[in-house]
Each structure stands twice: as structure tokens, then as C-alpha cells.
Amino acid sequence: MKSEILAWNIRRDVLDMVHKAHASHIGSAFSIADIVAVLYSYFADINQLKTGDKERTRIILSKGHAGAAIYAALAEIGIMDRSELQTYGTDGSKLSCHVSHNGVKGVEISTGSLGQGVGMAAGIALAGKKAGLNYKTFVIAGDGECNEGSVWEMVLFARQQKLNRLTMIIDRNGLQALGKTEEILDMLDLESKFKSFGWNARTVNGHDHAALKEALQDADEDKPTCIIANTVKGKGVSFMENNNLWHYRDPQGEDYANAVNELERQRP
Numbered sequence: 483m484k485s486e487i488l489a490w491n492i493r494r495d496v497l498d499m500v501h502k503a504h505a506s507h508i509g510s511a512f513s514i515a516d517i518v519a520v521l522y523s524y525f526a527d528i529n530q531l532k533t534g535d536k537e538r539t540r541i542i543l544s545k546g547h548a549g550a551a552i553y554a555a556l557a558e559i560g561i562m563d564r565s566e567l568q569t570y571g572t573d574g575s576k577l578s579c580h581v582s583h584n585g586v587k588g589v590e591i592s593t594g595s596l597g598q599g600v601g602m603a604a605g606i607a608l609a610g611k612k613a614g615l616n617y618k619t620f621v622i623a624g625d626g627e628c629n630e631g632s633v634w635e636m637v638l639f640a641r642q643q644k645l646n647r648l649t650m651i652i653d654r655n656g657l658q659a660l661g662k663t664e665e666i667l668d669m670l671d672l673e674s675k676f677k678s679f680g681w682n683a684r685t686v687n688g689h690d691h692a693a694l695k696e697a698l699q700d701a702d703e704d705k706p707t708c709i710i711a712n713t714v715k716g717k718g719v720s721f722m723e724n725n726n727l728w729h730y731r732d733p734q735g736e737d738y739a740n741a742v743n744e745l746e747r748q749r750p
């Protein structure tokens with residue numbers, strides 16, 4: 483599936499999932515829809531994901547609160563039955579709002595406590611390296627998540643272990659749960675920070691599929707790579723874009739209808 487179509491499908495599914503479950507984090511999921519779509523379209527072998535092949539690409543969502551985007555992607559590429567999406571966030575469902583691997587094929591690890599998924603991703607990358615496997619590990623983190631000290635411990639560790647098959651993508655939308663990252667704990671220049679920690683690093687538009695694809699291919703011989711993806715939280719629905727109310731608010735009534743209309747007008 484073309485990544486632009488997958489990204490649209492992800493947003494359309496997420497809207498209905500979050501609406502039905504009265505769940506939060508729609509802005510966080512919309513922010514990464516293009517990144518997730520590019521990863522699953524061009525960097526993962528769907529058959530290997532289905533069979534759990536040991537050489538499968540590992541895609542890990544460290545900002546686990548945006549799990550709806552991952553479940554939607556897995557359903558759209560045929561790893562999960564689409565009807566399962568209807569259960570998202572309901573009592574007894576396997577699809578908990580913070581992404582879970584428990585009984586969910588295609589999800590590598592459960593996350594939600596920010597700052598932990600990146601460390602687990604580094605461990606997974608190291609395990610592959612030690613076993614002589616060639617798989618790549620991609621981990622998506624938030625810019626607010628980078629306020630966590632454990633992220634920087636991982637950054638040191640990954641360089642020390644020369645985890646050249648590890649790529650971290652930072653969803654740099656400038657917002658976190660309760661405000662702007664620059665006002666809460668400013669991460670300043672992430673690209674130069676990563677370079678000074680010995681990583682390969684570059685900044686791209688996180689909604690430009692061609693730019694993302696090119697940047698994600700760009701691995702270094704002996705360094706881990708960080709892609710700082712400039713994004714807009716809530717991307718895709720004008721009244722959610724850069725409006726942090728949509729970190730927690732769920733779309734109901736007129737808001738839901740207007741969001742459906744806006745997305746339908748963008749149908750690729």
C-alpha cells in the first residue's frame with residue numbers, strides 16, 4: 483500500500499477508535515501517522531511480521547500513549563483483523579490504549595511509561611547484533627519524552643555498543659501533555675545534542691513521506707541514527723493541529739462529525 487494511503491487510513495481508523503472508546507491521545511497519534519506509515523510501507527516485510535521471523539524489522543513505539551496509530555497500521559497491512567479495532571480501549575480488549583504486545587501480533591513490546599521503550603529498543607538492537615542477525619530496530623519517541631533521563635542513558639549506551647542498526651525517530655511536535663516542551667523543559671537543539679553524543683543525526687519534515695523514507699535509509703557504519711522529525715501534533719484535522727486540548731480530549735458530537743468531514747475531504 484502506498485504510504486500516503488496508509489497514513490490516511492491510520493488517521494481515519496484512529497478517529498473512529500478514539501471516538502468510540504472515549505479515549506485520549508488523538509493528537510499524539512495523528513502526529514506520528516506519517517512516520518508509522520512510512521516505516522510499515524517501506525521498512526518492514528509484512529510476511530516476516532506475520533510469522534514472527536527472527537529477522538523481522540522491529541518497530542517500537544516508545545511514546546506508547548499513541549498506540550492507536552500502531553494498531554491501525556497493523557490492521558491496515560493485514561496483520562490484525564480490522565474488526566478488532568472496534569474493541570480498542572474497551573473493557574477486556576487486548577488493544578489497551580497504551581500499546582500492548584500481550585496477545586497482539588506485530589507489537590514487539592508494551593510501552594507507556596515514557597523513557598522506557600527506547601532502552602528496550604536498544605536492548606533488542608544489541609541482542610540482534612550479538613546473535614549475528616541483520617534486522618533493523620526503529621523506535622519512535624516523543625520530544626517531551628526526551629525530558630526523561632533514561633533516554634539519555636540509552637543514547638550513551640547505544641553509541642558505546644555501536645548499535646548501527648538502531649534508528650530513533652523523535653516526533654518533534656513541540657508539545658507534551660500539559661504544554662510546550664520548550665516552556666516545560668526545553669530540549670534546545672536535538673540534532674547537535676545527538677551528534678555530540680556520537681550519533682548520526684538529521685532533521686526532516688515528519689509529514690513528508692519522501693524525506694522520511696530517504697532519511698530512514700541513511701544508516702551509518704558504526705553509529706546509531708537519530709531522525710528528528712518535525713511534526714504537527716493533531717496533523718490532519720485543522721482544529722486539532724497544534725491544539726493541545728486534543729492530547730486528552732476525545733472527539734464527540736460536532737467535533738467528531740467535523741473531523742470525519744475534514745479527513746474525508748483529504749481521502750487520497
Ligand SMILES: Cc1ncc(C[n+]2csc(CCOP(=O)(O)OP(=O)(O)O)c2C)c(N)n1
Nearest residue numbers: 510547594595596624625626627657658659
Ligand atoms: C514516565 C511517565 N510520566 C508521565 C506520563 C504521562 N504522559 C503521557 S503522554 C505525556 C506527554 C509526552 O509528551 P511527548 O513525548 O512529547 O508526546 P506527544 O506530545 O507527542 O504526545 C505524558 C507526560 C507517562 N506516560 N510516563
